[in-house]
Amino acid sequence: MQRKIYRSLVGVDEVLPIIESYRPLVPLGVVELPVSEAVGRVLAENVFSPLNYPPYTRALVDGYAVRSDDLVGVYEDRPRKLRLVGKVSTGETRLVTIGRGECVEVSTGAVVPYPADAVVPVEYTHQEGGEVTFYRSVARGENVDAAGSDVAEGEVVAWKGTQLTPTLAATLAALGVRTVKVYRPVRLGIVPTGNELRQPGEPLEYGQVYDSNSTMVYAYAKLAGAEPKVYPRARDELGEVEEVLHRALDENDVVATIGGTSAGPEDLVYRALSRLDPGIILHGVREKPGRPLAVALHGEKIVFSLPGFPMSCLLTVNLYLLPVILRLQGVSPQQLPRRRAVIATPLRGEAGIRVFVPVILAERGGRQAAFPLPGHSGRVSLMVLVDGFAVIPENLEYAPEGSELEVVLNPFQRAYRVNIIGSHDPLLQSIVASIPEAGEVRVVNVGSLAGLQAVKSGVADIAGTHLLDPETGEYNVPYVKRLGIRDAVLVKGYKREQGFVYRKEVGPVSSFAEVIEGGYRFVNRNPGSGTRVLVDHLLEEEARGKGVDAAELKERLKGYSFEVKTHEAVAYLVSRGVADVGVAVRYVAERYGLGFTYLASEEYDLLVRKESLEKSAVKRIIEALRELSRRGDAGLKGYIVGPETGSIIEL
Incomplete structure (x- = not known):
């Protein structure tokens, strides 16, 4: 079998523009959903408030609604009495009015009677008979939430392109918004390939590995609001790869194959991609890890052929697959969060290649320090340890200890209070596992x-x-x-x-x-x-x-x-x-x-x-x-x- 050689490698920053030059990354469509079912989706149009909020003037504390002018100059040693003319409980809808020298007892959230303009908390009063003694004055508007003071009818309360979060959904519900129009989620088909793969729980022979990448890609897509589906593993047979690939293309908007894109004679995925229409648009990126990435088109469908090694797969998902999914769902282009950090050990780059080195971060003396994690892109343990990737640019072949580099942060990095880095030891591991922290x-x-x-x-x-x-x-x-x-x-x-x-x-x-x-x-x-x-x-x-x-x-x-x-x-x-x-x-x-x-x-x-x-x-x-x-x-x-x-x- 003839060995496949990469096509001309493209730069990291060229990948997304190349894809968009063939297939504009615009939303796939709009659906209308109940607010509670649309959480995580992106709004396809502005949402206007259908009412003033609050819809009535309400009390913010338990106490007595008054006209503030009636209590000017009142102090603990100079109390004043007002005539009690009624009581309004929360949920009552009747309209009550008061005159000069009068007050009404109100519960938190109850309607404040007209033209009362303040509520005195109950702890500053004493009720006896038909009168209430007040021991403090009150400012106009104190402890009162006036109608329409929060949101005005017709005001934009959620903008097009905004992701609907749980708190935004609650806000819309408070305003009486029942449904919203959101962009349709991307349907993502995930196709693992390789004879060596087994599903977690199956017996594992020496020379086989469990398929972890499908779980990782599925989880990332799910968190991005997409609708992912994992297909059965395709073995290293061209016919089988093509059969599963085309089934995934028929059922999804985007397909991600995993593995089989390197330059080896048994890497068949690129051959299956080359038979699509128009087929492969790029194969190989000037980056490490992740160089074997390939992208193909089949009509309007996009196919990402992701590298099989876990760290390579993780990096390409973050740099390319997720941005495409998000843009097809209406999210504006965003860069991964980044920061500058001082590296703890020397690092070597490669001329013309952008190198991403997994690192652990810690703040010391107001500066970020980065410790490069040793190993290669096949190490699955790095995925839970890595805080980000130190970036060695294409024009830097050597970064000495103490150099400051940009670090692309892991969007799901976990904060640890203590880092233990050194020699492996079962007893130390047991000790750490036993402590509450x-x-x-x-x-x-x-x-x-x-x-x-x-x-x-x-x-x-x-x-x-x-x-x-x-x-x-x-x-x-x-x-x-x-x-x-x-x-x-x-x-x-x-x-x-x-x-x-x-x-x-x-x-x-x-x-x-x-x-x-x-x-x-x-x-x-x-x-x-x-x-x-x-x-x-x-x-x-x-x-x-x-x-x-x-x-x-x-x-x-x-x-x-x-x-x-x-x-x-x-x-x-x-x-x-x-x-x-x-x-x-x-x-x-x-x-x-x-x-x-x-x-x-x-x-x-x-x-x-x-x-x-x-x-x-x-x-x-x-x-x-x-x-x-x-x-x-x-x-x-x-x-x-x-x-x-x-x-x-x-x-």
Whole structure:
């Protein structure tokens, strides 16, 4: 099969104009709906008030309606009596009048009798017999809501192009508006493609993934007021792709296919799109991630072929699909919210490509700091962690640490009070889950070294770290000092048993030499993680003992460059037979039923920003560590707590 090469790539800012040059992005039609059913839709015409509001002059408090002139000069020590001539309750529609020296008792919301111009609250009065004694004066209009003072009949109360919100709907209902004309919602067909996809809940084999993109696109479209529908997965067969695509085109205004748009020989979607009329209008955008985006037309129907990797799909939905949906529903073009932020680590751009880097944001000293999240567009965990995307423009190939970049914000970003960024650890995860403020805490597993950098930049409140300094044999503190991190303290954690994990049929493994000689497949940890530092240290020790170069030993270790970022991932791959052996904590070996050979007890500590020590969640985490120390038991196998656990060390 011939490999598909992208057409001429277009710029990010060219995508929507190109679409509109073929198919104007104007509303699809108008429908009239009851106000309550139209919430979320966009008004297709101005809405005028059919009445004056309030429709009658009403009392704002319980008390007595008076003519304010009758109480001029009245004070607590100079009271005045007025004759009580009646009472009006809320909901009564009879008209009552008063004369000079008279008053009427009224309830909150009741009609104020003519020509009364104020209401004195009941607590400043005393009623006895047919008279009421007043102990304060009152200003004209006080505690009175005059007829027509809020909204005038014929006034525009909702403008064309406005999204009908719950509060606006309530306002229209108060004015007696029963129905409104709104733009018709876009019908969006969502077509996932790929042999590897399975629906959540189905059995998952190694080499398959659950379809998350359809859920994401559906949810975004639903929140935008569209009417989305997900179609059955189309397998990687051209006929099947075309069949599902045309069914979706027949039933919808816009179709979004997912996956199959890259330059690989098995990516069939572009072939199906090329057979539409007029077919593909663009294929490939000068952006990263999201480069494989394709857009096609079939008559007046628009087809977006979205990339399959989650972050690529998310970005293209926000940049292109949602704006088209909104404009077809009458919403004026709007940019995603943006702000400027200082990046915590250097970033590389690509000449001629606009690069979008997922980041976490935190405010420090009145400035926004952005910590770039490591990884690629296939990482689904980034979707819930990301606050936005730092934008590296096409003409910038390198942005050093401390550079200020524009950040395109995630419209559904969630505010977290505490960021824990660093080395993955099951016990720390358990501690965070146990505290009442767990919902305020974001845990990002990027490795010890990246966590320390995140604390230094001000984005992280806490970094979990277990970095061994080979020169001193000391954990963590040498790295903190080497990085010049200030305004932070070290909270002592616990020791973790690290060792070889392997399937029991592989047999006991006690050295890297045995792994190499046995031809076992090794799974490594990511650079910057404490476990990777330990692996490299042990390899160097073995190399010295054998009188060989450490680089040679690493070269002979099958899978040295095959890396994952968590202990669970190491154990999972070994348990599934993808690899034979790795290095991880004892806890995951027990969890996955693997053999374990002890190598070292490492120290896992928390580096905490001093200013974060007063945050409630941080206090709870430290107290939880101290409670483990008092109990003398971490509760997880392979963890060792001591009297120093939870203690704070000034650096």
